[in-house]
Amino acid sequence: MRDRYYSKIILFGEYSMIFDATALMIPLKRFSAQWQFPQSRNRTASLTSNQSLKRFCQYLSENEELSKLFNLQALRRDLNDGLFLASNVPSGYGLGSSGTLVAAVYDRYAVQKTEDYLQLKTLFGKMESHFHGSSSGIDPLQCYLGKPFKITPKGVELLPDDFLKKDIHICLIDTKIKSNTKPLVNHFKAQRENPEFLSRFQTEYLPCVKTCIDTMIEGDNELFFKSLRQFTKGQLQFLRPMVTDNTLDLFTTDYDFNFGIKISGSGGGGYVLGFTDDVTKANELLSLSCHFETFDGIDTLPRSSVGMTCHQKAKKSMRGEFDIIWL
Structure with a gap:
């Protein structure tokens, strides 16, 4: 045992x-x-x-x-x-x-x-x-x-314990939101009943998943990060409810260095995963403040301050940072 x-x-x-x-x-x-x-x-x-x-x-x-x-x-x-x-x-x-x-x-x-x-x-x-x-x-x-x-x-x-190449670094980014797996899985299964969604998921998303896995194991960093960018876009396209609002900007931003992000587990909160070959630049990116806003006394989900625009006046706000764990 x-x-x-x-x-x-x-x-x-x-x-x-x-x-x-x-x-x-x-x-x-x-x-x-x-x-x-x-x-x-x-x-x-x-x-x-x-x-x-x-x-x-x-x-x-x-x-x-x-x-x-x-x-x-x-x-x-x-x-x-x-x-x-x-x-x-x-x-x-x-x-x-x-x-x-x-x-x-x-x-x-x-x-x-x-x-x-x-x-x-x-x-x-x-x-x-x-x-x-x-x-x-x-x-x-x-x-x-x-x-x-x-x-x-x-x-x-x-796989060997050391199968990951040393120049691919992975981090956990805390959304500070607890996820509830069951409704997210049920939502996805309902979407799967749509023939158009099912066809595109199988022909566009699944091959991208496989390419990310194969290139990561093979150590082909150039193709891995290229595939990862496409994969991140695919998560927004097919799994948008699983992406929390406070990490949305991290999913949508085009970076000038190799950095990509994805949900972890069922999504909808918990940790998201970040991948990079430049830890210094990734830390600089992720140290940007998160902006928690309250409109009319109702707390909204936190949203990253990166590229965030607000059309409503917040009664109060408080700032914090993403908690990051490097693996």
Whole structure:
């Protein structure tokens, strides 16, 4: 059994995974979860996690297929003794907070484990559906394996830990807005019923995702950043509701250096990902103030001050900066 379960980042492939298209995942070891029995301190956090696990256990027990795959008697016993998942993975940030839970329960309580990654992905999808209504299963798979991998219709290909070239730098940019996965996924699935949307997504967006993945793995920086610019435009075109207003200018601006941005996970908040080969210029760009405005006493979503125009007079405003984590 693993000591801890790391959070994850989808470098490329969210939403396109619904079509069993190519996706690229890496672990984010800054955040993780591990099993613990309660201590005298931090009882509130342990109780919250314990109650969440009890609801998940109930979900598993009520599912005829899943209930046969786990030692639920042992899980119930441990939960009654106060077992919980100690986690610093932020919820609603696209980093796999539910994925770590699913991976941890499988690792500790599965009756018979499998090494077939595609079977695991399918099983994890059914388990994680408790949290999101539907799930591809890829987030828990990443949290369970804890290694970079590329997933294709043919299978899961594990990658070396150092597959990323040193001159491609990735950062997490905090939108400071919690995301709610389920309505965003439902919106996308509704859009998919539109034949024109579906055709263009498959012929324009999915090939761009694959090119970004292939060129990143191959280390072709010139083609990668060229493809990334096209990919960013594609996210605005096909996934606009998933782009928060306070990062919209970062998506729409044409930069004079290699810099690109994309949603992370389901989007709609949490972190967005930035890619560059010039950290100094990227830091200068991202250190520009964000402008939070209140109109007529109603707080609006924060918007970046880059290129922002305002046609309404704000009663009050406050300034802050993007919080950035470089990987």
